[in-house]
Amino acid sequence: xxxxxxxxxxxxxxxxxxxxxxxxxxxxxxxxxxxxxxxxxxxxxxxxxxxxxxxxxxxxxxxxxxxxxxxxxxxxxxxxxxxxxxxxxxxxxxxxxxxxxxxxx
Numbered sequence: 118x119x120x121x122x123x124x125x126x127x128x129x130x131x132x133x134x135x136x137x138x139x140x141x142x143x144x145x146x147x148x149x150x151x152x153x154x155x156x157x158x159x160x161x162x163x164x165x166x167x168x169x170x171x172x173x174x175x176x177x178x179x180x181x182x183x184x185x186x187x188x189x190x191x192x193x194x195x196x197x198x199x200x201x202x203x204x205x206x207x208x209x210x211x212x213x214x215x216x217x218x219x220x221x222x
Contacts, residue, residue: 159214163205171196 168174172192179185199205206216 157209157214157217159209159212160216162212163208163214164200166208167196167199167205171199 172188173196176185176189176192209216
């Protein structure tokens with residue numbers, strides 16, 4: 118390699134490094150930060166079980182999603198009923214948590 122090629126390679130690498138750094142600092146979007154949730158793991162697991170038991174999971178994974186409105190509304194009503202019932206609190210306790218957002222408890 119000649120001296121001319123070496124100098125050109127160094128200059129090119131320097132310009133590329135500066136350009137990449139400038140582009141990285143030009144991002145106006147902030148990176149997402151994970152913050153602590155107000156919902157415990159036990160509450161999430163209890164909610165997931167109720168979501169499945171109510172039939173809402175099956176409706177949303179069905180090929181007729183969006184067409185079977187009566188089935189979806191029935192599943193949503195069952196989900197809401199189970200979510201507000203003492204059964205939800207029982208599930209939270211079973212998963213090792215303390216129920217916090219349960220109506221009537």
